[in-house]
Amino acid sequence: MDAFDRRDLAWFIDKLVQVLVFIGGISAIVFIIGIFIFITMEGFGFLLDTLDFREFFMSPWWEPTDEDEPSFGILALIAGTASVTGLAMLVAIPFSLGAAIYIGEFATGKKRESLKVLVELLAAIPSVVWGFIGLSIMNPLIIELFDVPVGLNVLNAGVILGLMAAPIMTSIAEDALKAVPDRYREAAEAMGATRWQVIFKVVLSAAKNGLLGAVLLGVGRGFGETMAVLMATGHAINIPGSVFDSVRALTATIAAELGETAVGSDHYQALFTIGIFLFVITFVINLTADLIVRGIRNK
Missing domain, CATH: 1.20.5 (Single alpha-helices involved in coiled-coils or other helix-helix interfaces)
Incomplete structure (x- = not known):
């Protein structure tokens, strides 16, 4: 050649x-x-x-199989999804932010690399395994600790979902902290600031957009999760009054009912309408988070 x-x-x-x-x-x-x-x-x-928009979004009655008068209200499903996701963020934000601060600001060398690998491994655990943990471990533990009749509730699903969302939030938050220029830290230390003052007053303030992006990605993960939520919430149509109430999530409703509906029926199409609603919500959340993270990286 x-x-x-x-x-x-x-x-x-x-x-x-x-x-x-x-x-x-x-x-x-x-x-x-x-x-x-x-x-x-x-x-x-x-x-x-x-579709009746008022009934669909404002009614808590989801009874699509009622032969006389089917009802397609998803208010209780939205409340269940929001309550579980909100509690999950209360669990995930302190853990993920603390882990990101330690990995990015304190850990060095092999310790930092090992911790980052462990965080990535946590993110790789299948959701059905987390659901099994909620069903077989968290359920009896909540019953024993809080003396409630059922341990499959908002608390169970919120803790499990928080642990699931924490790894990806930790990775994004650590990237945001790493993007803060070293000259900011050096200038603060030159003025006599302690290590913790540098972190809280300078680093976290400079990385706030990236940290917000990490939280939004966690919220998107919470809204889109299916199997773990299906197994840990109790799957009861209910507007929760406390963390010990069983609820049902939007994603879990689709997963549980789609296989049993007649193709082309109102019930079948209503489930896909829920899917459209979920798609739009998660798309907006993840797009917002992506724009925020891209903004902080460009800076």
């Missing part, structure tokens, strides 16, 4: 790699658009003909 043929082969390989990288780069966007079109088409008939 002469030099000319080798140049042609190198040019061809370079163009092939460019095409493959381009396809890989846009595939996620194509898949997201395709998923949104699919769920919209499946729920389109319900949106146009059956």
